[in-house]
Amino acid sequence: MLRFIAGRLVLLFVTLLAASVVVFSISEFSPGSVARKSLGPYASQEQVESLTKRLKADDPLPLRYVRWLGVLAGVIDDPLQDPATGLDFHDPRGSRYFGNLGYSTLYKMPVNDVIWDRLGNTAILAGLAFAFIIPLSMIFGVLSGMREGSKTDRTLSTLSIVLTSIPEFASSVFLVTLFVILLPLLPGTSPLTESGQWSMASQLILPVAVLVIYDFGYVARMIRISMVEVMEKPYIRTAILKGLSPRRVIMRHALRNAMIAPFTVLLLQVNFLVSGVVVTELVFAYPGFGRMLLEASLFGDITLIEAATLITVTVAVVTQLLGDIGYMLLNPQVRID
Amino acid sequence: MTARPVLSIRNLQVEFRSGEARTLVVPEVSLDIMPGESYGLVGESGCGKTTTALAVMGYLGKGGRIASGNIFLEDEDLVKASPEHLRSVRGRRIGMVYQEPASTLNPTMTIGRQLLEVPIYHLGMSKAEARKLVLATLEDVRMPDPASIMQRYPHQISGGQQQRIVIAMALLARPALILLDEPTAGLDVTVEAVVLDLIMSLRKKYGTSLLFISHNLAQVAKVCDRVGVMYSGVIVEEAPVAELFGKSRHPYTQGLIACVPDVRAGKQHRTLMPIPGRIPLPSERPGGCFFGPRCMHAVKGLCDVSAVPLVQLADSVHAVRCLRAEEGVAPPAAVTGGELKVAPVLGEGLSVTGLSKIYDAPQGGKLVANDDLDIAAARGEILSIVGESGCGKSTFARIIAGLDTPSRGRISFGGRLLAEAGRKGRKAAAQRTVQMVFQNPDGTLNPSHSVGWPIRRVLAKFGLARSAVDVERRTRELFEIVRLPVELATRRPSELSGGQKQRVAIARAFASNPELVVADEPVSALDVSVQAAVVTLLLDIQRHNATTMVFISHDLALVRHIADRVAVMYLGKVMEQGTVEEIFSPPHHPYTEALLSAVSVTEAHQGGIRLTGDTPSPVNLPKGCRFASRCPRKLGPICDSEAPPVQAASPTHEIACHIPLEQLRNPPPLAARPGSAE
Incomplete structure (x- = not known):
């Protein structure tokens, strides 16, 4: 087991490295320069060129990548923090330390100061949404899958398909119309600041609701299919013909087996919730990770994009690892020694 | 026996509904099982025997329901029982043992938890009491080390042990009746024998009545006191076991007995008599006698007129559903001795020398699937490989067919090298000469192509037919050889029965005029009557083409019936080999x-x-x-x-x-x- 986890951690490291190379190379082809975007459309070509030089953005790609890697590992000083560049980039942690993610050209702040707050905000949103998605999807999935084709099944299935097919922006607008404009019960934006009449909790309700509505139906469908399959297994017949009550059959014999296959899908939702909630964050002006990633990409803020990539890849690999471990715990036929 | 029956089924009708359509799967079944009696229900798949058992349990699944009739357990009618009451009967007063124990046990629960449920739930025992009972019952079913078995998961024990667990589960609440649905299907012969012995000894010990469902007549003869033969949802004959096998009156029973190979007679002495046609679907049952269209004794204007009743014969223990029973219709004459129906032997055939196949085991170490095999068969002979599962017979078949390469040794056919250690791949010519028939006809035909497609492909791939017309002509010929209507060539596999699919597989194997055919358990998934037909067909084609055949099987009676030469394998090694007569004496x-x-x-x-x-x-x-x-x-x-x-x-x-x-x-x-x- 320990060897298995160690192996996965090595794999994580390799994946991180590969992903960072790919992101670096791809951002090379995105149009527009950081310098032009910083200075605005009315700056002269000379100004742009001078800033590009000072940002060392015209160095060859491999050099810039190796430099980024060196700064991250804390082997070299971040050249952009050199006062000689006149960029006024200053990281209170110093210019050389392990885990230095560089300086964000977009926010004019060290990446480490930007990204963790944003990630924390998203984690709150994602965590709350996930806490609702798990029980809701399990209840919907199990109830509809335990008697395929029954009235309950058809009702719940239709409901989850409909909810899942409504795009986030549509349900956002709908909910805002309902609870902000018609019945002014909730705030329309969620900047997560304590200003005004809206408490932090009230600011979270609508974004969480949008995410839950969008996502749980899909997971419920997965659990339903698995449940339908399990209910047809001979061992369920054995349990019924042992004389067990339907409740015991479901809870003791079907549930664990039915959760084996959808478990991975359930954990994949964590990835989606961390990096894929751009639309919701944008609609509610939520200062989250997804929105930051979008802005960084539009601006071409390579250090921020890289840092976000490392985080999302880590989240993805770790959830996969958790998925595999959970799979092993659920399914005694798969055990890795 | 003066006691009342434990189970009494009266005029049971079971129907299945799907949408508006209703199918009467079981039109009428009546039977009684006395205390301590073992009643056998035999018939081909689709005859309604499992449905009858599940109806007793009140569990017919989606769309199924008891249309009419009564099922008395002692003196209460289970048909009228409420769901709660049924639950108190299931597992408590009626136990059930199923086929394929591997899928019958919950893979994610320890064996102990699955067993403990029964006494805790039904007998209201405390956990400690229940544990004591479970341990004692595991001793009863002769499980070694019961305490540690309880900790394990079903996949950690062998198939034979799994079935013993299922039997223990059925026994736990000391039911009056146990329903056994093909309890030995999928088990090796030696394990099967042990399981049957166990069932018999437990029955003696606890006086439990049994309803034993099987398609295997030999097994029923061993285990049962009385037998009911089912055909298309009705019992066609019922008699004490000796009477049934000695003096069967119904042509269907006679036919079933005639198509079972006997371990005591080889192909020179006896030809299997397949029953022509197949069991009708519930929707296409003929008027009059259901067996009429397949019956050699059917008389027009008599048998096809009105429903035939089950009539008690004069001696009162034997009942037959046949209008001609009193006339005493003769069983099909067994073809015995006389002409020696064996393919001519034409010199050097298959020669396997020093063949080994070694895999790296996943847990480390070496898995020796075949170890230094020296086996030979002359051209035109049928070589049978027998042994329990895991003995390496399928690996051997795969290597001969070229699906795998040997680790050591060589295989030649007719003096030409077929396979050798370290040599990968096979020339098209060699592929053409060696073909294979696989075990499971359902899995070996591509469901998205017509069944004619693989045959046309063989013809085209090996250049055996020049034009499209040629291909069609040859396909037609092949379908005629395996006695299938040519129209079936355009159908999908799902529209064919198991026997028909295996005929297609045989036609495919013989399409390239192979000199050597490897058949890996080709009939083990088929019903006895179908099995007899397919085996007879295979023997005919083999004899006609003088094909050499490697026939892999675990069924010794069948091997006795078809083989010229036999090799008995155990754990990758040949224990004994010789001519069929030598092996069986x-x-x-x-x-x-x-x-x-x-x-x-x-x-x-x-x-x-x-x-x-x-x-x-x-x-x-x-x-x-x-x-x-x-x-x-x-x-x-x-x-x-x-x-x-x-x-x-x-x-x-x-x-x-x-x-x-x-x-x-x-x-x-x-x-x-x-x-x-x-």
């Missing part, structure tokens, strides 16, 4: 002896030789004889430490055993052996 290798004893008809349940334990793992094999750990005639330490010598009982008969030939020739009587007493 002494001297025997102790393993062959045990296999034969397991299927023997005469020894019934008086306890023949029973192998204990399971086949050991083929990883890191013992130095001595592979069979030593289970051998009932083990000599001593020599069997564990030294590989047995290969003794030649005749120029064609080899036995690998330490026991001198003289002793093998004269086996000691069973009673004198330890562990054989029951």
